[in-house]
Amino acid sequence: MFRSIILLVTSLLLPTVANASTILTSFKPIQMIVVELTLGVSEPDVLMNSNASPHDYALKPSDVKKIQQADMVIWFGRDLETSFVKVLEGKSSVLTISEIPNLKLREFGSEDHDAHEGHDHGSHDPHFWLGIDQVKVAAQYISSELIKLDPESTSQYEDNLSQFITNLDEKKRSIVEQLNPVKDTGYYVFHDAYGYFEEDFGLNNLGYFTVSPERKPGAKTLITIRNTLKRDNVQCVFSEPQFTPAVIASVTRGSQATKGQLDPVGSTIDVKPGSYFDFLQQLTQSYTNCLGKK
Numbered sequence: 001m002f003r004s005i006i007l008l009v010t011s012l013l014l015p016t017v018a019n020a021s022t023i024l025t026s027f028k029p030i031q032m033i034v035v036e037l038t039l040g041v042s043e044p045d046v047l048m049n050s051n052a053s054p055h056d057y058a059l060k061p062s063d064v065k066k067i068q069q070a071d072m073v074i075w076f077g078r079d080l081e082t083s084f085v086k087v088l089e090g091k092s093s094v095l096t097i098s099e100i101p102n103l104k105l106r107e108f109g110s111e112d113h114d115a116h117e118g119h120d121h122g123s124h125d126p127h128f129w130l131g132i133d134q135v136k137v138a139a140q141y142i143s144s145e146l147i148k149l150d151p152e153s154t155s156q157y158e159d160n161l162s163q164f165i166t167n168l169d170e171k172k173r174s175i176v177e178q179l180n181p182v183k184d185t186g187y188y189v190f191h192d193a194y195g196y197f198e199e200d201f202g203l204n205n206l207g208y209f210t211v212s213p214e215r216k217p218g219a220k221t222l223i224t225i226r227n228t229l230k231r232d233n234v235q236c237v238f239s240e241p242q243f244t245p246a247v248i249a250s251v252t253r254g255s256q257a258t259k260g261q262l263d264p265v266g267s268t269i270d271v272k273p274g275s276y277f278d279f280l281q282q283l284t285q286s287y288t289n290c291l292g293k294k
Contacts, residue, residue, distance in 0.1 A: 021150050024066055026075035026084060027054045028265050029129035030097070032276040034074060036164045037143050039273055041153045045070075051267040053242045054081045055212055067091065072149055074142065080126040093149065098126065100141045103134060106195045127264065130283075131196025132172045139164055171277050175201060175284050182291035187236035188225060188257075190248065193264045197283065206234060209247065222251055229255035236290040238262045260290030 020042035025031040031046040038044055047063050048054065054076070067073055067087055077098030078085045088094050097103070105124035128134040143161040147154050179201045192208040207225065209217040228234060229252060238260045239248050252259060263286070266279035 021071040021146075022069065023146070024070035024073045026073070026081050027052065027057075028267070028269075028271065029276075029279065030074055030076070031271055032266065032269075032279060033129065033135060033139060034142060035271060035273060036167075036276060037139060037146060037157065037160050039160050040156050041146075041150065041160075044074075046271070050265075050269075051242060053265065057081065057083055059083045059087060063087075072145070076126050076128070079124065095142060095145050097128060097138055097142075098124070100138055103128065103137045103141075105134070106131075106199070108192075125192070125195050127193045127196060130194055130264065132168055132200050134196055136165060136168060167277060171280055172200070175280065178284050178288055179203065182288055185235045185291040186233055187238060187260075187291060188229075188234060189238045189262060190240050194262065203287065206232070209251075217247060222247060226251050226255075229257050235293070236260045238286070238290065240264060241267055258290055258293050260286060262286050 023034060023038060023042055023044040025034050025044050025046050027048040028046060028050055031044050034044040045066065047059075047066060048057050064087055067084075068091075070093075072093045072095060073088060073091065074095045075081050075084055075088070075097065077096045079098060098105070105126070105128065108123055108125060128138060139161060143157050147157050150157075183202045184204050186204050186206045188206055189208045191210050191212060194203075194205065197203070198205050206228065209221065209225065229237070234255070234257045236259070237248055237252050237257045239262075241261060241263050242265070248259065262283060264283075266275070266282060269275050269278050269282065
């Protein structure tokens with residue numbers, strides 16, 4: 001009898017899942033955000049593997065098929081996922097985050113911009129998912145577009161957005177408390193990805209090895225960093241799991257700086273409800289672990 005009841009309930013639920021819109025996100029941080037906005041309605045898919053970087057991803061034939069079949073594709077834009085541009089041209093229902101009205105993106109300096117020119121990157125920092133205010137603006141816009149696509153689920157989307165914003169505010173307060181004891185401690189990062197997070201929480205980033213991870217740092221940059229590590233009070237040098245250049249080991253050799261690791265895409269985090277907040281917590285913990293060492 002219980003088996004019959006379970007089968008009946010399952011059969012009643014199946015049409016809702018089957019008719020749900022297919023939402024496709026370009027890479028993991030966007031997927032983690034959209035998961036929160038689509039709770040109870042659908043489960044967003046993703047193109048890139050968990051440990052892939054959008055900076056240098058090459059589309060596969062299976063990716064193109066997914067894009068063609070999706071009801072909506074959500075990506076940052078040509079300044080980050082350059083390999084997607086041609087495939088997305090002319091496709092309807094493409095949500096480009098970099099074009100969201102009132103989304104305040106950090107401008108790269110003139111030196112950064114010059115470095116980006118040769119790699120088809122724009123003059124604005126694309127790592128919006130590392131900024132609480134940027135994520136709020138993006139979430140509100142994405143939610144409004146999801147409602148247009150699926151108006152029958154309007155109330156669910158509105159509830160999800162409201163809860164997501166509340167959770168973001170709570171998480172921000174928690175992170176402020178956790179990072180406050182180490183926010184003045186100096187460090188270097190591998191690539192210039194963390195500006196939004198660092199501005200949100202007043203962290204003391206002394207510099208970076210490269211603007212984009214596919215661009216190797218020059219000899220002059222490495223000499224400058226090596227001299228800074230020897231001269232100044234630099235507590236930490238952060239690498240990334242997607243890119244583990246030998247230059248970090250060579251530059252830190254002979255200095256007192258501790259090596260840490262920041263994962264800007266949450267490669268080890270399972271995508272599920274709450275995973276975006278797990279990602280923010282993991283990032284926070286990486287800073288406190290390395291910067292707090294004596």
